[in-house]
Amino acid sequence: HETLMAAAGATASPAEFQDFACAIDALWKDSGIQETFSRRNEFLIGDSAAYFLDKLDEISSLDFKPSHQDVLRARVATRGIIEYDFIIKNIPFKFVDVGGQRSQRLKWFQCFEEVTSVLFLAATNGFDQMLYENRLANQLEESISIFETVVSHSSFRNVS
Numbered sequence: 001h002e003t004l005m006a007a008a009g010a011t012a013s014p015a016e017f018q019d020f021a022c023a024i025d026a027l028w029k030d031s032g033i034q035e036t037f038s039r040r041n042e043f044l045i046g047d048s049a050a051y052f053l054d055k056l057d058e059i060s061s062l063d064f065k066p067s068h069q070d071v072l073r074a075r076v077a078t079r080g081i082i083e084y085d086f087i088i089k090n091i092p093f094k095f096v097d098v099g100g101q102r103s104q105r106l107k108w109f110q111c112f113e114e115v116t117s118v119l120f121l122a123a124t125n126g127f128d129q130m131l132y133e134n135r136l137a138n139q140l141e142e143s144i145s146i147f148e149t150v151v152s153h154s155s156f157r158n159v160s
Contacts, residue, residue, distance in 0.1 A: 028053040051073050083096050109155065120150060127140045
């Protein structure tokens with residue numbers, strides 16, 4: 001669970017986490033919390049919250065080892081710009097992961113020199129979610145707007 005806790009930004013040791021697990025489980029089973037969770041799109045609750053809270057007994061075990069599914073469902077928001085270099089069939093690629101928050105977007109355009117392709121990913125689960133920065137703005141509509149801004153940028157006139 002150190003991996004999952006680190007992904008969540010937690011700093012408790014596994015033993016300390018065990019101490020909190022019972023209280024977290026009681027909260028998760030509370031009818032008021034469940035009613036709130038049913039309206040999670042209004043409160044910016046992550047889409048994997050139920051998955052992990054339903055597995056709390058397993059996760060709080062001292063010998064817990066995350067499964068592939070656990071790792072896939074853990075999410076760490078990108079802050080800043082992270083570059084990954086890799087080679088496929090002797091062709092070098094650079095993947096640039098940019099933070100999606102509004103405060104991060106001004107940094108994007110510095111990454112656009114010598115770009116030959118853009119892979120724009122948008123979370124479709126944002127169709128009923130509001131932005132962290134603006135509770136009146138829809139996440140999916142914001143993604144569409146960002147896509148239009150990116151593909152219209154002068155750096156991409158000759159990019160696929």
